[in-house]
Amino acid sequence: MKISFIGGGNMAAAMIGGMVKQGFAGTDIHVVEPDAAKRAELAQQFGISTGSPDEALPASTAVIFAVKPQQLRSVAAALAPQLAGSLVISIAAGVRADTLGRWLGGLDRVVRVMPNTPALVQAGISGAYASPGATADDKALAERILGSIGETVWVADEEEIDGITAISGSGPAYVFYFIESLQAAARAQGFAPETARKLAYQTFAGAIKLALQSDDDAATLRQKVTSKGGTTERAINALENSQVRSTIIAAASAAAARSRELGEELGRDD
Ligand SMILES: NC(=O)C1=CN([C@@H]2O[C@H](COP(=O)(O)OP(=O)(O)OC[C@H]3O[C@@H](n4cnc5c(N)ncnc54)[C@H](O)[C@@H]3O)[C@@H](O)[C@H]2O)C=CC1
Numbered sequence: 001m002k003i004s005f006i007g008g009g010n011m012a013a014a015m016i017g018g019m020v021k022q023g024f025a026g027t028d029i030h031v032v033e034p035d036a037a038k039r040a041e042l043a044q045q046f047g048i049s050t051g052s053p054d055e056a057l058p059a060s061t062a063v064i065f066a067v068k069p070q071q072l073r074s075v076a077a078a079l080a081p082q083l084a085g086s087l088v089i090s091i092a093a094g095v096r097a098d099t100l101g102r103w104l105g106g107l108d109r110v111v112r113v114m115p116n117t118p119a120l121v122q123a124g125i126s127g128a129y130a131s132p133g134a135t136a137d138d139k140a141l142a143e144r145i146l147g148s149i150g151e152t153v154w155v156a157d158e159e160e161i162d163g164i165t166a167i168s169g170s171g172p173a174y175v176f177y178f179i180e181s182l183q184a185a186a187r188a189q190g191f192a193p194e195t196a197r198k199l200a201y202q203t204f205a206g207a208i209k210l211a212l213q214s215d216d217d218a219a220t221l222r223q224k225v226t227s228k229g230g231t232t233e234r235a236i237n238a239l240e241n242s243q244v245r246s247t248i249i250a251a252a253s254a255a256a257a258r259s260r261e262l263g264e265e266l267g268r269d270d
């Protein structure tokens with residue numbers, strides 16, 4: 001078994017970190033990455049093998065493309081001759097499975113995945129779409145890799161991957177944005193940075209733990225914090241008056257539109 005990542009950036013590092021913690025042997029994982037400093041760090045951190053793009057790829061059971069969407073075409077074309085027996089997994093935002101297959105010279109064992117960075121702590125969620133050429137064994141291998149970094153939602157309609165990108169792929173950034181904002185609010189209340197961080201982080205950690213363990217939905221849990229005529233009501237009114245909810249929905253919609261747009265831009269034949 002050899003799983004090779006093409007691109008050793010943020011998302012590849014998060015996936016590899018999760019896989020190694022789950023028991024994948026470091027020696028079964030290889031990364032192709034042009035940046036020597038990143039290669040050294042990944043090798044040291046996870047005990048994996050690495051190589052630069054101009055070195056031959058080891059024979060790989062699965063190859064995971066983790067380069068930027070705009071780099072994928074040239075990177076895929078260069079590697080195509082070495083991928084005949086491999087399952088191809090792509091995590092690139094926007095790029096459709098059949099587009100990648102075409103760039104690979106007609107290869108059709110492609111699984112398109114949208115993971116997220118909590119993969120690093122095995123708390124990720126990935127969307128996955130298997131192209132018609134992917135076999136049951138291919139899907140099982142993809143499921144095993146993705147299962148080691150969190151949960152997986154398989155979709156039969158590839159367009160749903162654009163929506164998953166907007167919600168859980170990009171979603172950690174929205175959550176971190178909210179955490180940053182709550183920390184800034186704590187600072188504005190006069191708390192020192194460390195206390196502001198502690199208050200904001202533990203509020204998030206506690207709220208999600210409660211939500212996951214509760215039979216109540218999020219709206220009910222929110223109402224239970226909100227006493228009539230009290231403090232939370234004032235805050236929620238301020239959020240509603242600023243249309244924060246519809247702004248979040250619009251933000252996710254913008255992300256989904258960008259995913260579709262990337263697919264169209266990059267999938268176009270020049
Ligand atoms: N960061 C995130 O939260 C998520 C990212 N993605 C997708 O993952 C992919 C990678 O994103 P990031 O890790 O954030 O970007 P990144 O910029 O951190 O990583 C890309 C890596 O590819 C390397 N690279 C460039 N040319 C290469 C070549 N010829 N061969 C091999 N490697 C090469 C770069 O040096 C870099 O380390 C993107 O397609 C993105 O859409 C998907 C889900 C979430």
Ligand SMILES: O=C(O)[C@@H]1CCC=N1
Nearest residue numbers: 092093165169170171
């Ligand atoms: O921002 C991006 O394009 C990538 C895809 C989802 C998260 N990061």
